[in-house]
Amino acid sequence: MRKVLFFLSLVALLPTVTAQTAKVEIAKNVRITANRNMAYMIPKKQQTPAPPGMKPFYVSHFGRCGSHYLDEATDYDYPYNTLLRAASLGKLTPMGRTALQRIQRIRDDARERLGELTPLGHEQQKQIARRMYERFPEVFAGDAHIDARSTLSVRSILSMESMLQQLLMLNPKLQVSHDATRRDQYYMSPTDTLFTLHATEPSVTEPYQEFCKRHDTSDKLMKLLFSDADYVRSEVDASRFNVSFFKLASHLQNTDLSNRLTLYDTFSDDDLYENWLCDNALSYVTYASSPLNGGRQPFVQRELLRQIIYEADSCVSNGKPCATLRFGHDSAVLSLACLLDLNDCGQQIADLDQLDRKGWHDYKLNPMAANIQFVFYHRMQNDDDVYFKVLLNEEEATLPLKSTKGAYYRWNEFRERYLKLLNSYQEP
Numbered sequence: 001m002r003k004v005l006f007f008l009s010l011v012a013l014l015p016t017v018t019a020q021t022a023k024v025e026i027a028k029n030v031r032i033t034a035n036r037n038m039a040y041m042i043p044k045k046q047q048t049p050a051p052p053g054m055k056p057f058y059v060s061h062f063g064r065c066g067s068h069y070l071d072e073a074t075d076y077d078y079p080y081n082t083l084l085r086a087a088s089l090g091k092l093t094p095m096g097r098t099a100l101q102r103i104q105r106i107r108d109d110a111r112e113r114l115g116e117l118t119p120l121g122h123e124q125q126k127q128i129a130r131r132m133y134e135r136f137p138e139v140f141a142g143d144a145h146i147d148a149r150s151t152l153s154v155r156s157i158l159s160m161e162s163m164l165q166q167l168l169m170l171n172p173k174l175q176v177s178h179d180a181t182r183r184d185q186y187y188m189s190p191t192d193t194l195f196t197l198h199a200t201e202p203s204v205t206e207p208y209q210e211f212c213k214r215h216d217t218s219d220k221l222m223k224l225l226f227s228d229a230d231y232v233r234s235e236v237d238a239s240r241f242n243v244s245f246f247k248l249a250s251h252l253q254n255t256d257l258s259n260r261l262t263l264y265d266t267f268s269d270d271d272l273y274e275n276w277l278c279d280n281a282l283s284y285v286t287y288a289s290s291p292l293n294g295g296r297q298p299f300v301q302r303e304l305l306r307q308i309i310y311e312a313d314s315c316v317s318n319g320k321p322c323a324t325l326r327f328g329h330d331s332a333v334l335s336l337a338c339l340l341d342l343n344d345c346g347q348q349i350a351d352l353d354q355l356d357r358k359g360w361h362d363y364k365l366n367p368m369a370a371n372i373q374f375v376f377y378h379r380m381q382n383d384d385d386v387y388f389k390v391l392l393n394e395e396e397a398t399l400p401l402k403s404t405k406g407a408y409y410r411w412n413e414f415r416e417r418y419l420k421l422l423n424s425y426q427e428p
Helices: 002-018 021-028 030-037 073-088 094-110 119-135 154-170 182-188 193-198 202-214 218-225 229-235 238-254 269-287 297-318 330-340 411-424
Strands: 055-064 145-150 175-179 322-328 371-378 387-392
Touching (some): 021 030, 021 269, 055 297, 094 238, 145 154, 154 175, 182 297, 218 238, 238 269, 297 371, 297 411
Parallel strands (some): 145 175, 145 322
Antiparallel strands (some): 055 371, 371 387
16 A cells, blocks of 8 residues: 555656756756747758658648847847946946956947848858758759748848758758749738737736746846846836846847856846746747647648648649749748647647647747758659658657658648648638
């Protein structure tokens, strides 16, 4: 009886042990707290061998741009000016003064480069192209055709060009076409204002703000950087400053300064985790299948998925080696992953406190240079028995379909299921 009670007590403890999976990972690698601002990490998992006799012949890719500077001047100016004013009044601690010096360097580095690719961003795309070429050489052999498309964003266009340059260096015979045109924007960069407005309604923002209040660590940062508590209460928006300071600390890894300075030393592991929780929840309620936003947000990418299916059908029918490369934005990659339900990321989680426990982690889905690749296999040209696997950030991902050998799915089953899903969608 005692053994049974002991076992049951252990079972009762399991939710507590497994509830903070990201906290354990953050302690090992603080970079992941950056979520969508995390620099792309090289995939390490081995690929599953293809079904016997099958060779890759087509790659369909959608990815976001590589590492880049933050988009808005206020991302740099607000924390800098807040600390600068406090310094002029003698209200900073020694740590506050060194933080000001570091932010000044970060701000200077980003001057007149807002939103632009960093050198690391170009390199990420080249490395992804190199691994794609080495993993699926049959797709990029001889004079295979590569069709590349981008949104009108300069950093997306440059990401596309970096990848194409690398592929052409590896095989100069490739026949490449590339474009960035308004004609493609309806599926490459849709503007569904109904979804955007819904994500900012009180039904979404109020539960999110309450969640962030429960995980607010701004008081700790205020005491570390500012020497006068009365000054902070009257002159500093502590929560806003904490968010902006954490954003700078997390984003720094995307720049050439990352090997020379850090802001992470102003946060404990617990503080990093609490800040990550809020940022992770923001991604979920804005772009994922959150019940708070109606659970329909991923359908913003319905035309993109339809285009992926139609273009794949054409290439499957042709059967010749080729690739389609598309370059868009972080919101598109995340929502597309949720629409596909890759690795169960399309799950609807009403309680934001359950996101970590249920394994919904933005850093696994949508880092800088995030990409989704469909890799198609057949035994011979015009073969009707076509299999594919899907890679999320170059690692094999699961779909809500019956798989073969763990990672491979039948194309006909995929297209039937997802066209039915897309056709069931009704405008709000």
